[in-house]
Amino acid sequence: MREFKILAVVVFFTLLVYVGVEPFAHSQMHAHVEGHDFVYDGTADIEEANTRVEKTKEALEKAKERLTEVQSIENSPQEDLVKAQDAVTKQENALAKAEETVTHKKSFWANVASIAQLDVNITNGEMSFGTCIACHNGAGINMGGVIPPNLDRIGSLYDKNYLIALIKDPAMASNVDHKYANTMMHPMGSVMAMVTSDQQIADIVGYIMQNKVGELEPKAAFEEACVRCHAVRYAKVTQLGDTPEFKEEKDALAHKIKVLDEQALVEAYMGKLPPDLSMMIRARSPHYMETFVENPQTQLPGTSMPRVGLTKENYEKVKTYLEEVGDPSKPAREAIGPWVILFFVVFTILAYLWKKSQWKDLH
Amino acid sequence: MSSRRDFMGMALGGFSALGGLAALYAMKRSWDPLPSVKAAGFTTVDLSGAQENVLNVEKWRGKPIFILKKSADMPADERDVLVGSDRFLIAIGLCTHLGCIPAYLPDQEIFHCACHGGQFDASGREIFGPPPSPLVIPPFKIDGTQLVLGEEGPEYIKMKEAGVIA
Amino acid sequence: MAHFDENAKPFSNQWLNDRLAIDTVKRVLSTEYWIPKNINFLWAMGMILAATFGLLVVSGIFLLMYYKPDANLAFDSVNYTIMSEVGFGWLWRHIHGVAASVVFLIIYIHMLTGIYYSSYKKGRELIWISGMLLFVTFSAEAFSGYMLPWGQMSYWAGMVITNLFEGGSLELTGLVEWIRGDYVPGDAYLMRFFMLHVLLLPLVIIGLIVFHFASLRLPHVNNQEGEEIDFEEAARLYKEDKKKESKVIPFNPVFLSKDIFVMGVYFILFFFLVFYNFDFAMDPVNFDPADGLQTPTHIYPEWYFLWSYEILRPFPKDPGLIAFLIAQVIFFLLPFIDRSSNVAPAHKRGLFVIWFWVLVVDMIALTVLGKLPPEGMFNTLGTVAAIIFLLMWPILFVITKFEKKL
Numbered sequence: 033m034r035e036f037k038i039l040a041v042v043v044f045f046t047l048l049v050y051v052g053v054e055p056f057a058h059s060q061m062h063a064h065v066e067g068h069d070f071v072y073d074g075t076a077d078i079e080e081a082n083t084r085v086e087k088t089k090e091a092l093e094k095a096k097e098r099l100t101e102v103q104s105i106e107n108s109p110q111e112d113l114v115k116a117q118d119a120v121t122k123q124e125n126a127l128a129k130a131e132e133t134v135t136h137k138k139s140f141w142a143n144v145a146s147i148a149q150l151d152v153n154i155t156n157g158e159m160s161f162g163t164c165i166a167c168h169n170g171a172g173i174n175m176g177g178v179i180p181p182n183l184d185r186i187g188s189l190y191d192k193n194y195l196i197a198l199i200k201d202p203a204m205a206s207n208v209d210h211k212y213a214n215t216m217m218h219p220m221g222s223v224m225a226m227v228t229s230d231q232q233i234a235d236i237v238g239y240i241m242q243n244k245v246g247e248l249e250p251k252a253a254f255e256e257a258c259v260r261c262h263a264v265r266y267a268k269v270t271q272l273g274d275t276p277e278f279k280e281e282k283d284a285l286a287h288k289i290k291v292l293d294e295q296a297l298v299e300a301y302m303g304k305l306p307p308d309l310s311m312m313i314r315a316r317s318p319h320y321m322e323t324f325v326e327n328p329q330t331q332l333p334g335t336s337m338p339r340v341g342l343t344k345e346n347y348e349k350v351k352t353y354l355e356e357v358g359d360p361s362k363p364a365r366e367a368i369g370p371w372v373i374l375f376f377v378v379f380t381i382l383a384y385l386w387k388k389s390q391w392k393d394l395h
Numbered sequence: 396m397s398s399r400r401d402f403m404g405m406a407l408g409g410f411s412a413l414g415g416l417a418a419l420y421a422m423k424r425s426w427d428p429l430p431s432v433k434a435a436g437f438t439t440v441d442l443s444g445a446q447e448n449v450l451n452v453e454k455w456r457g458k459p460i461f462i463l464k465k466s467a468d469m470p471a472d473e474r475d476v477l478v479g480s481d482r483f484l485i486a487i488g489l490c491t492h493l494g495c496i497p498a499y500l501p502d503q504e505i506f507h508c509a510c511h512g513g514q515f516d517a518s519g520r521e522i523f524g525p526p527p528s529p530l531v532i533p534p535f536k537i538d539g540t541q542l543v544l545g546e547e548g549p550e551y552i553k554m555k556e557a558g559v560i561a
Numbered sequence: 562m563a564h565f566d567e568n569a570k571p572f573s574n575q576w577l578n579d580r581l582a583i584d585t586v587k588r589v590l591s592t593e594y595w596i597p598k599n600i601n602f603l604w605a606m607g608m609i610l611a612a613t614f615g616l617l618v619v620s621g622i623f624l625l626m627y628y629k630p631d632a633n634l635a636f637d638s639v640n641y642t643i644m645s646e647v648g649f650g651w652l653w654r655h656i657h658g659v660a661a662s663v664v665f666l667i668i669y670i671h672m673l674t675g676i677y678y679s680s681y682k683k684g685r686e687l688i689w690i691s692g693m694l695l696f697v698t699f700s701a702e703a704f705s706g707y708m709l710p711w712g713q714m715s716y717w718a719g720m721v722i723t724n725l726f727e728g729g730s731l732e733l734t735g736l737v738e739w740i741r742g743d744y745v746p747g748d749a750y751l752m753r754f755f756m757l758h759v760l761l762l763p764l765v766i767i768g769l770i771v772f773h774f775a776s777l778r779l780p781h782v783n784n785q786e787g788e789e790i791d792f793e794e795a796a797r798l799y800k801e802d803k804k805k806e807s808k809v810i811p812f813n814p815v816f817l818s819k820d821i822f823v824m825g826v827y828f829i830l831f832f833f834l835v836f837y838n839f840d841f842a843m844d845p846v847n848f849d850p851a852d853g854l855q856t857p858t859h860i861y862p863e864w865y866f867l868w869s870y871e872i873l874r875p876f877p878k879d880p881g882l883i884a885f886l887i888a889q890v891i892f893f894l895l896p897f898i899d900r901s902s903n904v905a906p907a908h909k910r911g912l913f914v915i916w917f918w919v920l921v922v923d924m925i926a927l928t929v930l931g932k933l934p935p936e937g938m939f940n941t942l943g944t945v946a947a948i949i950f951l952l953m954w955p956i957l958f959v960i961t962k963f964e965k966k967l
Contacts, residue, residue: 035602038601038603042603045925048925049864049925049928052929052932053841053864053867053928053932057932060933060934061858061933061934265637266637266640266641266645307849311640311848311849314845314848315846315849316845360644361644361645361652364651365651365652365655368652368836372832372835373829373832375414375417376825376828376829376832379410379411379825379828380822380826380828382406383818383821383822383824384822384825385403385407386406386821387818387819387821387822389404389818390814390819393804393805394804394805394810394815395805404818407821421649422623425647426626427648429642429646430646
């Protein structure tokens with residue numbers, strides 16, 4: 033009995049340490065981010081904009097307090113007064129802008145929702161879709177920072193609401209509008225001048241959802257959604273797609289230079305070269321990955337990574353692919369694990385019986 | 396009683412040995428060549444540009460491979476590899492004595508190994524010195540004018556059955 | 562001159578006895594190495610440590626075959642070659658990573674057992690000191706091994722820990738650069754820590770293990786009551802088959818049979834961690850390649866270093882370093898700070914039992930606080946816990962001085 037008491041003490045303190053340094057410490061280090069189950073209706077964006085309003089209000093309060101403080105001191109230097117006054121003005125402007133963003137986002141996503149309700153004309157949609165092909169031509173030429181993706185299967189890959197929003201205003205849809213003074217500056221911003229009516233958007237998306245569909249393997253889903261910006265060196269995938277086999281070193285180097293050029297363009301557009309995703313599946317927790325891909329701003333506020341608008345099903349495919357590359361031992365681990373544990377359970381039972389036979393005459 | 400004691404100890408020992416065997420298997424697998432090494436075990440050579448009586452040496456799995464297009468006056472041999480109407484010697488370029496690389500002497504149409512003086516004719520058969528057997532023919536496949544080293548094609552299998560590859 | 566039986570068959574028992582005295586060796590180290598009978602499963606921690614060290618060596622050998630100690634290649638040689646190309650490479654890596662973490666849990670249990678049962682004094686001082694030397698060498702081994710995958714945590718841990726050698730206001734920048742062989746952790750640094758990890762430190766550890774075992778042979782293992790046993794008398798009884806009356810058992814096979822049972826239980830837990838819960842020992846942040854231009858948002862040592870890290874953190878630079886140094890060496894002095902001559906379990910030693918549990922709780926508090934972000938309340942608690950830890954030692958001196966003799 034005494035041994036069980038001692039064991040209980042040891043187990044208790046061990047678990048205490050474990051809970052303290054693992055679940056508890058991590059809950060304190062990372063703010064919890066709520067996912068939206070890959071529904072793109074603007075809820076998250078409006079929440080975010082509201083939070084910014086709250087924060088700006090707080091900053092404004094502080095600036096005002098500081099101003100009162102400076103004013104209350106007799107003979108406070110003129111420059112302090114000016115500084116405090118400027119700070120207040122700055123925060124007032126920021127607040128006005130933040131409030132405007134909230135209104136703008138609300139009306140934008142309300143508009144997206146209403147477009148989704150419109151009756152569609154597929155034939156008109158097909159005609160308007162021709163506009164897209166001018167850039168999305170499959171030539172693999174970088175335009176404004178990235179190579180415009182192939183559109184053949186986007187109806188299967190992306191969410192319908194997201195596609196509507198994307199044609200309406202690409203920067204707003206991908207939640208990177210903070211990067212642009214005018215969202216027309218987005219590499220795909222010109223679509224806003226080319227497709228102007230809500231009905232036209234509805235028709236194009238209707239056409240896409242009906243005709244631009246197809247079965248996507250995990251690798252294909254990943255390559256179409258992520259590889260414009262991210263490389264995966266363990267799978268020999270670069271921003272230019274799969275790396276071919278070269279017999280001559282000269283050809284291999286020439287290809288490498290092409291990759292470096294493309295990476296330089298992506299880097300110029302994104303601010304820094306997006307990370308290689310080879311090991312990402314082990315470097316981030318599943319929850320982080322999911323919420324990050326759904327809406328990058330939630331986990332990394334201010335990041336230049338756009339929201340890509342994957343459906344839940346296709347996110348799972350992306351995850352599967354990243355697991356195949358970054359954690360290829362998972363199937364083997366899961367297959368062997370139970371046998372090893374079983375082995376040691378039997379081992380322990382046999383060892384117990386041996387111990388019992390050895391200790392039989394001792395007491 | 397003491398027999399029961401021994402029995403449990405031995406049962407435990409035997410069971411642990413099973414686990415040991417499993418661990419040894421895992422260790423053995425860790426020593427195996429990597430998949431990337433195995434995948435690199437195939438080399439393709441284009442034979443269309445080959446010239447008669449000029450030795451071409453290719454590297455395959457780290458070893459030199461002799462490729463010699465035979466001229467008309469060289470005697471035919473069952474070890475000849477036919478590509479269209481051309482006859483080729485295809486062999487691992489390591490002397491069957493102790494593994495040095497023989498040099499080809501085009502005027503005498505023989506391979507001469509400088510290490511211990513072994514000689515082979517243009518069909519790769521040993522003709523002088525210590526080598527105990529002809530130059531070894533590596534697994535190959537003929538695909539048009541392409542030679543794929545590392546893969547067993549029908550010509551190679553036929554030679555293997557005839558017992559002439561080494 | 563020894564007598565050699567000329568008629569003994571080569572490699573027969575007699576032949577080997579003449580040359581190696583195998584029967585004597587077996588008797589001294591195994592069948593007549595007497596261990597007290599009055600023990601509990603905590604006495605198995607030594608053999609569990611030996612087994613875990615064995616696992617570390619074996620898995621390490623297989624990792625060594627494909628690891629490349631080069632700042633440009635290390636990360637991929639671990640995460641690509643070993644994890645996805647080498648047959649069962651992932652298994653060796655997970656065993657190695659989990660064992661490196663769990664071995665410290667067992668070391669701490671082993672140490673605290675020694676403290677609880679007063680197994681560090683009256684002839685057992687060298688066991689304690691050699692054990693502490695092993696603890697310090699294992700720490701160095703763990704740290705150097707942590708550098709090898711060359712991920713973000715490796716790099717930044719290397720940066721921060723080597724900076725400690727600057728010595729605060731002493732500003733020994735030269736020393737830091739000498740340790741690194743570079744201005745920052747780089748290729749030279751990785752190579753020398755690789756050498757330490759796979760050669761020099763393992764050699765030292767093996768030597769210390771031999772020393773640790775040797776220092777145990779004469780004073781013998783302690784028992785649950787701290788009773789001074791007449792081992793010769795007890796051994797005589799055992800050999801006369803009066804096993805019930807004897808207070809001892811032979812190391813082999815009786816003591817070992819219990820050790821192996823406890824080991825079995827431990828291995829179930831161990832391999833559960835290897836297959837299903839390895840993230841605690843293989844920090845996800847370290848799966849980002851080392852980047853000297855970007856510090857991760859949160860950096861923290863592995864859990865087993867957290868308590869001493871937390872003693873460093875709440876103080877200003879210089880006092881922090883001094884406190885840290887004290888934390889590193891103070892346990893060595895335990896046999897000499899404890900002034901009482903009692904060898905008994907803590908619950909029979911009056912105030913000592915309170916001291917013991919306060920120490921345990923304080924070290925756990927330091928461990929948890931060491932991982933939390935140093936902000937607000939956590940900072941205050943950390944400072945309090947660190948000060949308590951430092952005060953524990955003069956307090957121990959006083960309470961043991963006035964401890965009643967049992």
